[in-house]
Amino acid sequence: MERTGEARLIVEVKGLGKSFGAHKVLDGVDFSMRAGEVVAVIGPSGSGKSTLLRCLNQLEQHDEGLIQICGIGMQAGLPVPRKDMNDLRRSAGMVFQSFNLFPHMTVLRNISLPQERVLGRSRAQADERSRALLERVGLAGKADQYPARCSGGQQQRIAIARALALDPRIMLFDEPTSALDPEIGLEVLAVMQELAEAGMSMIVVTHEMHFAETVSDRVILMAEGRILEEGPSAEVMRRPKTARAQQFLHAVLNR
Amino acid sequence: MTPENALLIAGGIWWTIIVTLGAFGLGAALGVPICAMHVSRSRALHVVAVVLIVILRSVPPIVWIFILYFGIGSGWLSIGPVPAAIVALGVITAANMAEIYRGALKSIHPGQWDASHALGLSTWSEFRDVMAPQIFRVTLPSATTYLIGLLKDSAIASTIGVMEITYLAGFLASKQFGASLQIFAFAGALYILISLPLAAVARIADARLRMKVAQ
Amino acid sequence: MNATLSFWAESLPSLISGMVVSLEVTAAALAIGVPLGLVAALLVQSTVRPLRWVTLAVVEIGRGAPALILLQLAYYGLPYSGLQLSSMGSAIAALSWTTCAYTSEIIRAGLQAVPRGQSEAAMTLGLSRLDALRFVIVPQGMRVAAPALLGFAILMLQASSLCFAIALPELLSKAQLIGTMTFRYMEILLLAALLYAAICIPATLLVAAIERRLGKHAA
Numbered sequence A: 001m002e003r004t005g006e007a008r009l010i011v012e013v014k015g016l017g018k019s020f021g022a023h024k025v026l027d028g029v030d031f032s033m034r035a036g037e038v039v040a041v042i043g044p045s046g047s048g049k050s051t052l053l054r055c056l057n058q059l060e061q062h063d064e065g066l067i068q069i070c071g072i073g074m075q076a077g078l079p080v081p082r083k084d085m086n087d088l089r090r091s092a093g094m095v096f097q098s099f100n101l102f103p104h105m106t107v108l109r110n111i112s113l114p115q116e117r118v119l120g121r122s123r124a125q126a127d128e129r130s131r132a133l134l135e136r137v138g139l140a141g142k143a144d145q146y147p148a149r150c151s152g153g154q155q156q157r158i159a160i161a162r163a164l165a166l167d168p169r170i171m172l173f174d175e176p177t178s179a180l181d182p183e184i185g186l187e188v189l190a191v192m193q194e195l196a197e198a199g200m201s202m203i204v205v206t207h208e209m210h211f212a213e214t215v216s217d218r219v220i221l222m223a224e225g226r227i228l229e230e231g232p233s234a235e236v237m238r239r240p241k242t243a244r245a246q247q248f249l250h251a252v253l254n255r
Numbered sequence B: 001m002t003p004e005n006a007l008l009i010a011g012g013i014w015w016t017i018i019v020t021l022g023a024f025g026l027g028a029a030l031g032v033p034i035c036a037m038h039v040s041r042s043r044a045l046h047v048v049a050v051v052l053i054v055i056l057r058s059v060p061p062i063v064w065i066f067i068l069y070f071g072i073g074s075g076w077l078s079i080g081p082v083p084a085a086i087v088a089l090g091v092i093t094a095a096n097m098a099e100i101y102r103g104a105l106k107s108i109h110p111g112q113w114d115a116s117h118a119l120g121l122s123t124w125s126e127f128r129d130v131m132a133p134q135i136f137r138v139t140l141p142s143a144t145t146y147l148i149g150l151l152k153d154s155a156i157a158s159t160i161g162v163m164e165i166t167y168l169a170g171f172l173a174s175k176q177f178g179a180s181l182q183i184f185a186f187a188g189a190l191y192i193l194i195s196l197p198l199a200a201v202a203r204i205a206d207a208r209l210r211m212k213v214a215q
Numbered sequence C: 001m002n003a004t005l006s007f008w009a010e011s012l013p014s015l016i017s018g019m020v021v022s023l024e025v026t027a028a029a030l031a032i033g034v035p036l037g038l039v040a041a042l043l044v045q046s047t048v049r050p051l052r053w054v055t056l057a058v059v060e061i062g063r064g065a066p067a068l069i070l071l072q073l074a075y076y077g078l079p080y081s082g083l084q085l086s087s088m089g090s091a092i093a094a095l096s097w098t099t100c101a102y103t104s105e106i107i108r109a110g111l112q113a114v115p116r117g118q119s120e121a122a123m124t125l126g127l128s129r130l131d132a133l134r135f136v137i138v139p140q141g142m143r144v145a146a147p148a149l150l151g152f153a154i155l156m157l158q159a160s161s162l163c164f165a166i167a168l169p170e171l172l173s174k175a176q177l178i179g180t181m182t183f184r185y186m187e188i189l190l191l192a193a194l195l196y197a198a199i200c201i202p203a204t205l206l207v208a209a210i211e212r213r214l215g216k217h218a219a
């Protein structure tokens, strides 16, 4: 199946379509991405950005087209074998706008539990890795607290650590800073930037135009369920070709 | 289950309904003054209402029925089983309805709702035209749900000899040991059958209310 | 007055022994019924239709039929289908059924109150469905359900008085027995009522306090 030219493609999407009832939310989306790339997805509200991410890790089942991610192929209409699904969830880490930490577990348990249950690590191994990751996101002191005692920015960094603990090959971010004050969002963006520099493959849905422009290698601009423009960050953001893209960028950049 | 048995047990439906509706009517009416006392400005009245509600709810219904029927009935004044059951279940219902009314008042005047205005100072016509319909609508789902519970509680009237469904089932079962299982199963099914239309009312009323709130 | 007090003092040991039986039957019904209620709450959401329907039937009958009927069904009805239960056994069986039926609804509401994002996070972390339930959804849902479950436990203690009808020597049976022997119904029933209230009132206040505490915690 694997062709040499595409071997390093970590994501490949062809003709992706998704409807909710009569509402076509994604329509003929094509894109691909190499390992190590950082792709920002921008676009107006309701353009299908979250749905795209959710299809990539199968929180939503797509109803048209083909998705290949981390070597797992998923054709619309065909059930994904359990083994592939497990591999997919292990390979793709997801970070949500609303953090979704488990409120009844300490920060450490939040990060260690999935390692124990999914990767079969021992409690000691898992905790060691969790503490190392907390250190990395600057929250070593929070291990034994409950998430409710942490600020939003801290919670999001913990959520990132939790996803990283499973050693994913790609990280998906859905507006990770939208629920945060801009200032607090910066600490999260800093962690993400560091992650990008370390070579992690990342797809980031974001309204942070600065992040999209400076950190990502490539920008995908979506509108009404389609990819409107796609290319190197600077090009898409400074010299958009379509009028719709110009209009959107004008609106968000002059805010 | 022979048709004769079924018919005999079904004959108890009337007493079941009379006890249930009697207790509910009594409770729905008595619940109003108890609720009014609970939300009144007078501290004394408030305390009386709270104590009344707590005591009525903290003793099992069957104990209240026995107190009325065997306790009062054996000493002071003779009271028949049906009135005993209706009064006992009725006063318990009053306590619970008072709480349901209070919840409704709260939801109509969220935040700084003024109880005395809601019940005391407002004119009768304002209450009748403005408040009462709202209270009724908000109360309907929980009151109907309570009525269904009361229907099942009415079964304990059988223990003092009211000839309702459960009593007749027990009577039959004692005559025909071998058929006990079917007899009680049939009696249980009767209760479920009677509560079906009530449950539908509760569901519809609840859905309407939610829609109103959502808007 | 004095006569009543000395009568109460005489009868108290017997009533207390009855109350112990009431508490035992309640505890057993809860210990069996609540876990079954959790299972039922999960099964009614099952995608396997027959499983869902059977569970639904068990729950609807348990909620729809009076506990008094279920008790008599277990005590008088089951022996003729080959299963002879003592009055204690029947009481536990019937009240467990009731408990399972009611608590399954309480628990289901608790599970539904857990935000969708929690199960999505569990899923994206690769936890199996069972693990997601066990470690993420059920612990949070049970916490939401806890006050209502405690409130239900109090109602169950009250419902245990219905076991009077199947000759279980619990609190009300003891009181009624003393009543028939002495004809001092009013006094003995009042004492029984006091004993029920002595447990239920503090328990109710406790539940209300817990509820307030949890409410504050969530805010």
Ligand SMILES: Nc1ncnc2c1ncn2[C@@H]1O[C@H](COP(=O)(O)OP(=O)(O)OP(=O)(O)O)[C@@H](O)[C@H]1O
Binding pocket: A020, A025, A043, A044, A045, A046, A047, A048, A049, A050, A051, A052
């Ligand atoms: N589960 C769902 N059921 C029905 N419609 C949905 C569902 N999820 C999303 N939609 C609809 O699909 C469209 C795209 O939603 P999506 O969340 O992907 O947009 P988005 O680009 O992420 O927007 P935002 O910037 O506001 O997050 C919207 O019109 C939304 O209402």
Ligand SMILES: [Mg+2]
Binding pocket: A049, A050, A051, A174, A175
């Ligand atoms: Mg979105």
